Amino acid sequence: MRLLDCNDASLRLWNDGDALWSPGVVWLSGDRYQFGEPAWAQARRAPREISNRYWHRLSTQPLSPALGPARHTADLVHAHLEALLNGMSGDIALAIPGAMESGQLSLLLGILQTLPVTASAVVHRSALVGAAAGQSCAHVELQLHQASITLVTVEDGVARAGDTQLLPGHGLLGLMDDIAERIGEQFVTQTRFDPQRRAETEQALYLQLPDLLQALGTQSEVSCSVEGHTARIAADALRPVGAAFTAALAPLLPAGTAHIALDALLSALPGLDLPVQATTIGPEVIPLIAGTLAPSTGELHFQREAPCGSTTSSGHAPAEPKHSAAASAQADTEQESPEPSQTPGSATHSLVDGHAVPLSPGKHITDGVSAAESGVIDIAPGTPAELNDQSVAGRVAVNADDRLCTGGVEVRFITVDP
Secondary structure, eight states: OEEEEOOTTSOEEEETTEEEEOOSOEEEETTEEEESHHHHTTTTTOGGGEEOOTTTTOSSSBOSSOOTTOOBHHHHHHHHHHHHHTTOOEEEEEEEOTTSOHHHHHHHHHHHHTTTEEEEEEEEHHHHHHHHHTSOEEEEEEOSSEEEEEEEEEETTEEEEEEEEEEETOSHHHHHHHHHHHHHHHHHHHHSOOTTSSHHHHHHHHHHHHHHHHHHTTOSEEEEEETTEEEEEEHHHHHHHHHHHHHHHGGGSOTTOOEEEEEGGGTTOTTOOOSSEEEEEOTTHHHHHHTTSOOOOSSOOEEOEEEOGGGTTTOOOOOOOOOOOOOOOOOSSOOOOOOOOOOTTBOOEEEETTEEEEOOTTOEEETTEEEEETTEEEEOTTOOOEETTEEOOEEEEOBTTOEEEETTEEEEEEOOOO
């Protein structure tokens, strides 16, 4: 299916499983606009030629400050979509964040009507995330300029998105600024070099932030180099950023919240200490769950519900987040591998930290584990693994709701209806 995920921090056009990431940033380069990654890579170098609020403030109010020929933010959104679609035509579904106002949604649909695509469905993004989580939760979502919390209830196998509360100023860009400031302090202390004094070195630092945060998820300290200067960055130095986000978030969590579906962009934030259990949900689940929705009939309407499907049909909780504990010892005996056979309950996808991967032949799942075919996995010799707390080896049949633990990674198996 073709789907546009309209969160400006993780704006993606999905087309039959392939994704094009194009964050809501535009760069006026000479006399032409460049959107997404090229603009992202210039944001610190050319701030006066950059706009990153046009999705956030989608309207027909005059653009201030001006940026090229665009009259208002709606013109920039139109140009962004035109560049993203690149002549593509046909039906397209929309996943809309709860922070988008009804007037903005109407304007977005009007913009799409001027392009060679037809909006076939409009669904609340948090309903899709809640359906992937498989249980009632608070969906904590990160956009460029704000975060949001949406209550999602799951009843009778259906996830329904409720009210959304906003955390203005706690978006991805603000978090990156806070993290860059603290890393800059480490550079000054250790090397007397300040990477934020010049636009070129500041840009070089910002482009490294995602990888640095990812590395700090498994290491207490990492090395960072900018223009020949190297500093050691400790996770502890960045923890105040996550602690401040936690302090702003916690009071806004709906009463009785027992689980959080956490935006993948937040999962690596040092110092984030959530008051309840959280599952990281990556953007890959958005088209998977959206693909299970029944096609819209008649007038287009905003859908706030999504079916959980077989991932919650038996009432099981979803997989917990990945833990960093060492793998258990290899079993002394090997369990006889069952004969592969596709049954109605057989798994079609693996799910690790909210990232779903189809069980297609040879597909990598995690170290030592690959897909043999739909409903069947291969475990490499010498790889200690447990399926539903039982040691397994070789070729193994897997069903929806099965859990595989190996090498400190927990893999959840799900079924996604075609």
